[in-house]
Amino acid sequence: MKSGIVCLVGRPNVGKSTLLNNILGQKVAITSPKPQTTRVNLEAVYEDDRGQIVFVDTPGIFGKVVDSLSKRINPRAEQALSRHVDVVIYMVDHTREKDFEENKAIGIVRKIKAPKILVINKSDVRTPTYIVQYKFLEEEFDRTIEISALHRKNLNTLLEAIFELLPEGKPMVDTKDMVQPGLNIESKTFLAEIIREKAFLFLRREVPYRVTAIVDEVVERGSGALYIKARILTTEDRYKAMIIGAGGVMIKEISMASRKELETATSKKVFLDLTVETNEHWMDFV
Ligand SMILES: Nc1nc2c(ncn2[C@@H]2O[C@H](COP(=O)(O)OP(=O)(O)OP(=O)(O)O)[C@@H](O)[C@H]2O)c(=O)[nH]1
Ligand SMILES: [Mg+2]
Structure with missing residues (x-):
């Protein structure tokens, strides 16, 4: 059997986390239309x-x-x-121009010796396209595959290519005792990420980059429902006011969307107690 570590890299917003979720068939990583949604390296195990x-x-x-x-x-x-790393997946978004940022990312990937796959994402979008600029990279990669991570197009071809390039070996992770699909983060962190995703979705301009979410308590009530106590932390009082919104509308929206998805993630009824707090040091813990 084949086994190994496959690293997903690329510019922000190209669709790396969307691909991971859709290969696993389960949401493990949060995604958003805003760049730099993912903040820490996340490991998840796929097996067949x-x-x-x-x-x-x-x-x-x-x-x-x-x-x-x-x-x-x-x-x-x-x-x-x-x-x-056994295989590197370098993901690009053909709907955006290959610019300085892309060149910086390519420079980092170029130094890696492992087999590499160039994945051109968002094939469902026809225009605009700068695909010609990316096709030039083809010769530096072992494989080039066009996919739509969002619409699960060509994901099997990609998996085929990954297994071909991976070495023979024993499984690296024992998923038997783990909550599938073997995430390397704690469940409280995962639940907090869901809340951060909703904050990312609703907040504008620089505010998403001034917030994080923390889950302090998860208690199962007798009825089987979950009581989740969580906080959104932000660096300044003026951001706190924006997160709460006039008459509390913004925090209500974030709370409602979070609760809905927390219920899907846990398959339980959820009571979410979500507050906003100013803490100028939260970035030190990210
Ligand atoms: N049209 C289209 N949109 C996609 C596709 N894949 C991802 N997206 C969208 O692109 C945006 C970014 O997706 P993410 O998966 O968060 O991107 P990422 O590369 O993980 O971004 P960072 O974590 O910020 O580095 C989201 O709005 C996705 O829905 C695709 O195949 N087609
Ligand atoms: Mg991401």
Whole structure:
């Protein structure tokens, strides 16, 4: 059987986390239309009768590192690649021009010796397209595959290619005792990520980059329902006011959307107690 570590890298927003979720057939990573949604390297295990793949989803490689959050996040893709990796998936979005940021990401990938697959994502979108700019990269890669991560197009072809390039070996992770699909994060962190995804969705401009979410308590009530106590942390009082919104409309929207998805994720009825707090140091713990 085949087994190994497959690292997903690329610019922000190309669809890395969407691909991971749709290969696993289960949401493990949050996604959003805003760049730098993923903040930490996330591992998740895929298994079938061909073997086992440990996928590592990484934060998008940002061109201009301006604020302290992206300074912390940006080196993480490179850190994931500096560990042992069996196959690198370099994902590009053909609907965006190949610019300075892309070249920076390519420079990082070029240094890696492992077999590489160029994945051209968002094939469901016809225009605009800059696919010609990306086709030039083909010769540097072992395979080039066009997919639509969102619409699950060509994912089997991609999996075939990954298994071909992976070495023969024993499974690296014992998923028997783990909650499928063998995520490397705790369940409270996973639930907090769902809340952060909804904050990302509703908040505008720089505010999504000034927030994080923490789950403090998960208690199962007698009725089988879950009581979840969580906080959204932000750096300044003025952001706190925006997150709460006039008459509390914004926090209500974030809470409602979060609760709905927390119920799907846990298959339980959820009571969510969500508050907003100013804490200028939260970035130190991300
Ligand atoms: N049309 C289309 N949109 C896609 C496709 N794949 C992903 N997207 C969208 O692209 C946006 C970014 O997706 P993510 O999966 O969060 O991207 P990412 O590469 O993980 O981004 P970072 O975590 O910020 O690095 C989301 O709005 C997705 O719905 C696709 O195949 N087609
Ligand atoms: Mg992501």
